[in-house]
Amino acid sequence: GEKGKNARGHLIVVEGLDRSGKTTQCHMLCEDIGGLDKEFKYIKFPDRTTATGQMINAYLQGNAEQSDQAIHLLFSANRWEAVQGILNDLRAGHTVVVDRYAFSGTVYSAAKDNPSMSLEWCWNPDIGLPKPDLVLFLDISSEDAAKRGGYGEERYEKQEMQAKVRALFKHLFSRLNDLNVKTINAGLPLQEVADQIWQAYKNLDEAGPLTEDLQVLS
Numbered sequence: 555g556e557k558g559k560n561a562r563g564h565l566i567v568v569e570g571l572d573r574s575g576k577t578t579q580c581h582m583l584c585e586d587i588g589g590l591d592k593e594f595k596y597i598k599f600p601d602r603t604t605a606t607g608q609m610i611n612a613y614l615q616g617n618a619e620q621s622d623q624a625i626h627l628l629f630s631a632n633r634w635e636a637v638q639g640i641l642n643d644l645r646a647g648h649t650v651v652v653d654r655y656a657f658s659g660t661v662y663s664a665a666k667d668n669p670s671m672s673l674e675w676c677w678n679p680d681i682g683l684p685k686p687d688l689v690l691f692l693d694i695s696s697e698d699a700a701k702r703g704g705y706g707e708e709r710y711e712k713q714e715m716q717a718k719v720r721a722l723f724k725h726l727f728s729r730l731n732d733l734n735v736k737t738i739n740a741g742l743p744l745q746e747v748a749d750q751i752w753q754a755y756k757n758l759d760e761a762g763p764l765t766e767d768l769q770v771l772s
C-alpha cells in the first residue's frame with residue numbers, strides 16, 4: 555500500500571459501548587500506522603475542548619440540563635465543526651482515526667426512547683458528514699463491559715442503557731448496508747482485539763491508494 559501522489563487518507567471510525575476499549579485500540583492502531591511511516595490523526599468525539607464540547611461535558615457530568623433534542627444536536631454540531639479539519643487531513647493523505655462518530659450520536663439518543671426522536675430523526679443531522687472507509691464496531695456485552703472498571707460516573711453509564719445501545723448499534727449497522735462495518739469481539743484480550751483491527755486496516759490499506767473523493771453519510 556504505497557500511497558500515490560494524489561491519494562487521500564483513509565477515514566477509520568471506531569465505535570462501541572462504553573468500556574469496549576475504543577480509546578485503547580485507537581491508540582494502538584495509530585501507533586502501528588505511525589510504524590509504517592504514515593501520517594495519522596486521532597480525533598475523539600465528543601471533543602470536549604470546544605464551546606459545544608464544554609456544554610456536552612457539563613451535561614454528561616450532570617452539571618447542566620439540556621432537552622434530549624438540544625443535546626442530540628450539540629453532539630452533531632460538535633462533529634460538524636470538525637469536518638473541515640478532517641477533510642484537510644484526508645486530502646493531505648493522512649489516515650484519520652475517529653473514536654466514536656455519528657453512529658454513537660444516533661444510538662445513544664435513540665436509546666432514550668423519546669417518542670419524538672425516532673432512529674431516523676436521530677440520524678438526520680449527521681447526513682452529509684464524511685463517510686468512513688471502515689467502521690470497526692467493538693462489540694461487547696454490557697455485562698462484560700461493566701466488569702472493566704465499572705459504570706457510574708456519567709449520564710448513560712448504566713447497564714440497562716448500554717444494553718439498549720448495543721442492540722441499536724446492531725440495528726443501525728444492519729440498515730446502513732453500503733457501509734464497510736467490521737464487527738470485532740471486544741471481549742477478547744487486548745492484543746487479540748488489536749490484531750483483528752490491524753488485519754482489517756491492512757485489508758483496507760492493501761486495496762491500494764484512494765484517488766476517488768470521499769463520500770458522505772446519507
Ligand code: Z5A
Binds near residue numbers: 599659741744
Ligand atoms: N455520546 C453521545 O451520546 N452522542 C454522541 O454523539 C457521542 C457520544 C459522540 C461519552 O463518550 C458519552 O457520550 C458516552 C456516549 C455519549 N456515554 N456513555 N456511556 P466518551 O467517548 O467520551 O466516553 P468515555 O467514557 O471517554 O470512553 P469509554 O467509551 O468509556 O471507553 P473506551 O474508549 O471504549 O474504553 P477504554 O478507555 O479504551 O478502556 C476502558 C477500560 O477497559 C480501561 O481500563 C482499559 O484498560 C480496559 N480494557 C480495554 N480493552 C480491554 C480488553 N480487551 N480486555 C480487558 N480490559 C480492557
